[in-house]
Each structure stands twice: as C-alpha cells, then as structure tokens.
Amino acid sequence: MAEPHRIVIVGTGLAGATAAGTLRQQGFTGQVLLLGQDTHRPYELPALSKGILLGDTTDPDWVHDESFYADHDVDLRLSTTVAEIRPGDREVVEAGGAVHPYDRLLLATGSAPRRLDLLPGAGLAGLRTLRTLDDARALRAELTEGRRVVIVGAGWIGCEVASAARTHGAEVTVVDPLPLPLHRVLGDRIGGVFRDLHAEHGVAWRLGVGVNAFLGEGTGEGTVTGVALADGTELPADVVVVAVGAAPRVELAHAMGLELAYPGGVAVDEGLRTSAPDVYAAGDIAAQTHPRYGGRVRVEHWANAKDQGAHVAANLLGAHEPYTASPYFFSDQYDLGMEFRGLADPTTDELVVRGDPAAREFTAFWLRDGAVRAAMNVNMWDDGDALAALVDSGARVDPAKLVAGDLADVMG
Structure with missing residues (x-):
C-alpha cells in the first residue's frame, strides 16, 4: 500500500x-x-x-x-x-x-451526551449536560454553596459531578432507575461502596426510580425548578444535570x-x-x-x-497492525481514587476482592473461566503493572492467590 x-x-x-x-x-x-x-x-x-x-x-x-x-x-x-x-x-x-x-x-x-428530550420540560433553561469545555466551565459556576443540584444518572459522570458539587457545598440528589450507582459496570457489592461513599458525604440517593418530567416556571421556555419522579415525588432544583451516558x-x-x-x-x-x-x-x-x-x-x-x-x-500510512490494548479508565471522587482495567460483566463474572472495601483500600477482580477479565484498584497504587499483566495475559489464576498472594507472582 x-x-x-x-x-x-x-x-x-x-x-x-x-x-x-x-x-x-x-x-x-x-x-x-x-x-x-x-x-x-x-x-x-x-x-x-x-x-x-x-x-x-x-x-x-x-x-x-x-x-x-x-x-x-x-x-x-x-x-x-x-x-x-x-x-x-x-x-x-x-x-x-x-x-x-x-x-x-x-x-x-x-x-x-444523551438527552431526555422526550420528557416534558426537556427544553427548560437550567438543564445541563457535561461533554465540552464550555459545558464544564458553565456548570462549575452553578455548583455553589446551598444550590439544589439534582443529577439524573448515577454513572461515572453523575458520580463525579456529585462529588464536585458536594465539595462546593451544594445540596445534591442523584436519581437513577437502577438499584445502585455504577451498577452495570461494578455490580452489587462494589456499587454499594460508591453508594455509601457518597451518602457519607451528604448525597441523597433516589435509586430504583425514574424521571417523569422536568418542572419549571417563567415565560418562554422557562427555567427548571424541579424534577418529577415516577413515584410521584417532586425534587426541587436550581440546576439539573442530565448524566445518562453518551x-x-x-x-x-x-x-x-x-x-x-x-x-x-x-x-x-x-x-x-x-x-x-x-x-x-x-x-x-x-x-x-x-x-x-x-x-x-x-x-x-x-x-x-x-x-x-x-x-x-x-x-x-500503510501498516495494518491490530489494536490490542485493554480498556483503562480512572476516577476520583472525594478521597477515593481508582483505576479500572479490562472488561467485565458483573452479572456473570466471579468477583474476588483483595483488601478492605469498608476502608476503601482494595482491589476488585472479575474472573471468567478462571482468568482475570478486569481489575479495579481503589486507593492502592503499587500494583498497577501487575494488574495490567493479569488482565492482558488471559491466564488462569488461583483466586486465593489474588486475595492474599504477591500479585507479581500470581501467574507464575
């Protein structure tokens, strides 16, 4: 070529x-x-x-x-x-x-960013998404002491916005139809760690319930004043962040x-x-x-x-080399920092935990057919290379060694 x-x-x-x-x-x-x-x-x-x-x-x-x-x-x-x-x-x-x-x-x-344009009130001013630099700068100006912030969506963006908003003293409620934050990515046990983290920092959770409409007042399109939930509850809001994926x-x-x-x-x-x-x-x-x-x-x-x-x-330029890298991302929320490598299905993969989730110092592994499909280290920073090697290798491992052994030697 x-x-x-x-x-x-x-x-x-x-x-x-x-x-x-x-x-x-x-x-x-x-x-x-x-x-x-x-x-x-x-x-x-x-x-x-x-x-x-x-x-x-x-x-x-x-x-x-x-x-x-x-x-x-x-x-x-x-x-x-x-x-x-x-x-x-x-x-x-x-x-x-x-x-x-x-x-x-x-x-x-x-x-x-995905929007909820079919819901009543979707055109109200005060509805925010976060995808661009201009979005971030505008939203930052609204996350201030005492402001009532409702976040629709408890994924990574929703959780990080909640963390920032609470850091600035805003009143924060997060709404999601799933039973736990990050549920599809992390499953029940690890999702519960993030639920408890945010609750301890003053976030109010409305989980297991959807949104029926955005409420507003004023002339023209008006300004958002609240969120109507599927269970009949109305949440007052000065700003609403729609964080339902991209x-x-x-x-x-x-x-x-x-x-x-x-x-x-x-x-x-x-x-x-x-x-x-x-x-x-x-x-x-x-x-x-x-x-x-x-x-x-x-x-x-x-x-x-x-x-x-x-x-x-x-x-x-003419080569045809396959792209083989494993997925990687990171998140920071309050005093919790984490890195995630690989791809997991928490509904079917075996969860193995090393360390102490209650202290938020742990590593979670998701195993399929005896191999580590994904690993997430939380506030533990010494094993990044070993975790990458475990995820990339596809080698079968002993779960007991993941819990208590030297991770650098697990594949040996």
Missing part, C-alpha cells in the same frame, strides 16, 4: 489530534488536515468532570501546545462542520461548501454508507479500518473487532481515544 499524500481527520478531540501528532512523529511529510466543530483547540476530557468542576483549574489538559499545529504543519480548522463525505470521490465537504480531497480519512467524531456520533458514517455495529458505533476491523477503502475510525465511535475479546468492543474512555489515535497513525 503506497504512502498517502493527504490525510484528512474529521474530529478535533483526543483521538483525532493524537493521530495528527503521531503522523508527524512517525515522519509523515504529506498534508494533514484536522477538522472539528469545537471552538477550542484539542483537549482531553477527564479534567472536565474533575479539576475544572472542583475549581482546581479553568483549563483542561490540552493535547498539544498551542503552537504545535503550526509548527508541525497540521492544518487545524476549528468551528468547522463537515456536512458530507463522499467516499467514492474521496472528498470531505464542509457545511460552507469547501471540498477537501483525501487519500486516507480518519473519522474521530467522538460522542454526544451516544457515538455516527451520522456522517451512516450517511456515507459505512457498516455500523449494534448497539452503536462504526464497525472496524482489528486495525481500525472501516468498510470503505482507506477510511479508518478511532475513539468513541470505533466498534472494533478486538483480537483479545473475540468480538466487537467499543470503549468511550480517555485512554482508548488517546491510544487508538496513536495506533491508527501507522495504519493510515
């Missing part, structure tokens, strides 16, 4: 910007065009729900220094909407009509006829190549045939976007 002369990247998030930088690091001297709708230069997302909401900083971690793009001849075009991609003609068309030919194309369009932005991929994957994302092979010639996808939208997991995997976390963006660069 001949090296391309012009590579176009659609999406100025972490995956797209990392790919652009890695292309230059690998010696590519052709044209690199990076197109995205955001008004800010590429940045990483973790600080949005952590440092920025906590008030530790007003800026995210930028993917590159401001001068990087000009210094490395990357044509970065912000505030740019791509209206159409014509794979037959190998062209990307902006909403304003500008046409950009490509030899290779990377789609890195990321995700958009949806991959696959509209362009669908319109250009790419194969999509159920239940979401763009279908890509082991090397992140889509069903169209010379078109690749990375980050949140990439539903990859993963060589380690034997099926399609789509991951929305920070490390996946960064690592896939770096990995796909070589494939854009």
Whole structure:
C-alpha cells in the first residue's frame, strides 16, 4: 500500500489530534488536515468532570501546545462542520461548501451526551449536560454553596459531578432507575461502596426510580425548578444535570454508507479500518473487532481515544497492525481514587476482592473461566503493572492467590 499524500481527520478531540501528532512523529511529510466543530483547540476530557468542576483549574489538559499545529504543519480548522463525505470521490465537504480531497480519512467524531428530550420540560433553561469545555466551565459556576443540584444518572459522570458539587457545598440528589450507582459496570457489592461513599458525604440517593418530567416556571421556555419522579415525588432544583451516558456520533458514517455495529458505533476491523477503502475510525465511535475479546468492543474512555489515535497513525500510512490494548479508565471522587482495567460483566463474572472495601483500600477482580477479565484498584497504587499483566495475559489464576498472594507472582 503506497504512502498517502493527504490525510484528512474529521474530529478535533483526543483521538483525532493524537493521530495528527503521531503522523508527524512517525515522519509523515504529506498534508494533514484536522477538522472539528469545537471552538477550542484539542483537549482531553477527564479534567472536565474533575479539576475544572472542583475549581482546581479553568483549563483542561490540552493535547498539544498551542503552537504545535503550526509548527508541525497540521492544518487545524476549528468551528468547522463537515456536512458530507463522499467516499467514492474521496472528498470531505464542509457545511460552507469547501471540498477537501483525501487519500486516507480518519473519522474521530467522538460522542454526544444523551438527552431526555422526550420528557416534558426537556427544553427548560437550567438543564445541563457535561461533554465540552464550555459545558464544564458553565456548570462549575452553578455548583455553589446551598444550590439544589439534582443529577439524573448515577454513572461515572453523575458520580463525579456529585462529588464536585458536594465539595462546593451544594445540596445534591442523584436519581437513577437502577438499584445502585455504577451498577452495570461494578455490580452489587462494589456499587454499594460508591453508594455509601457518597451518602457519607451528604448525597441523597433516589435509586430504583425514574424521571417523569422536568418542572419549571417563567415565560418562554422557562427555567427548571424541579424534577418529577415516577413515584410521584417532586425534587426541587436550581440546576439539573442530565448524566445518562453518551451516544457515538455516527451520522456522517451512516450517511456515507459505512457498516455500523449494534448497539452503536462504526464497525472496524482489528486495525481500525472501516468498510470503505482507506477510511479508518478511532475513539468513541470505533466498534472494533478486538483480537483479545473475540468480538466487537467499543470503549468511550480517555485512554482508548488517546491510544487508538496513536495506533491508527501507522495504519493510515500503510501498516495494518491490530489494536490490542485493554480498556483503562480512572476516577476520583472525594478521597477515593481508582483505576479500572479490562472488561467485565458483573452479572456473570466471579468477583474476588483483595483488601478492605469498608476502608476503601482494595482491589476488585472479575474472573471468567478462571482468568482475570478486569481489575479495579481503589486507593492502592503499587500494583498497577501487575494488574495490567493479569488482565492482558488471559491466564488462569488461583483466586486465593489474588486475595492474599504477591500479585507479581500470581501467574507464575
């Protein structure tokens, strides 16, 4: 496969910007065009729900220094909407009509926050989501002493927003139809650790109940004043944060006829190549045939976007190396810090716990067929390399050694 002369990247998030930088690091001297709708230069997302909401900083971690793009001849075009991609003609068309030919194309369009637009009151002012730098800065201004904050959704974003809001003295209620926070990811026992953590810091839980409507007052669309729950309860609110997950932005991929994957994302092979010639996808939208997991995997976390963006660069230049990394993410809530590696199904995998969950110093392992499918260390920071090796190896292990043995020697 001949090296391309012009590579176009659609999406100025972490995956797209990392790919652009890695292309230059690998010696590519052709044209690199990076197109995205955001008004800010590429940045990483973790600080949005952590440092920025906590008030530790007003800026995210930028993917590159401001001068990087000009210094490395990357044509970065912000505030740019791509209206159409014509794979037959190998062209990307902006909403304003500008046409950009490509030899290779990377789609890195990321995700958009899911909304509850079908509920009554969904258009009220004061309803917030958290996905962009502007979202984070606006929400931070509202998380102040005594403000009544209702968070709809007890996933990672909902829990981190709750932590930040309580740190600033806001009154916080979290609503979720599931019985525990993070239930689908962590299951009953570990989900209970996070429920108790937030309760001890003053969060009011409304679990096992859904939302029927958003309540408001005022002229025009009005301003949110509360949340009506399915059990008839009405929660007063000065601000409501909708944190019910994110949806991959696959509209362009669908319109250009790419194969999509159920239940979401763009279908890509082991090397992140889509069903169209010379078109690749990375980050949140990439539903990859993963060589380690034997099926399609789509991951929305920070490390996946960064690592896939770096990995796909070589494939854009003609290689076809499979992406094999295990998923990884981290979270900080109050005085609890954690890292999670791998993929688990808490409804069927065997849970093994090392340490003391009550003291919030422990490691949780999820085993399937005797092998560690996922591991989460909570406030324990010495075993990261051993945990990564356990997850990546797929080797069968003795659960008793996970509880009490030297993790570096478990696979031996």
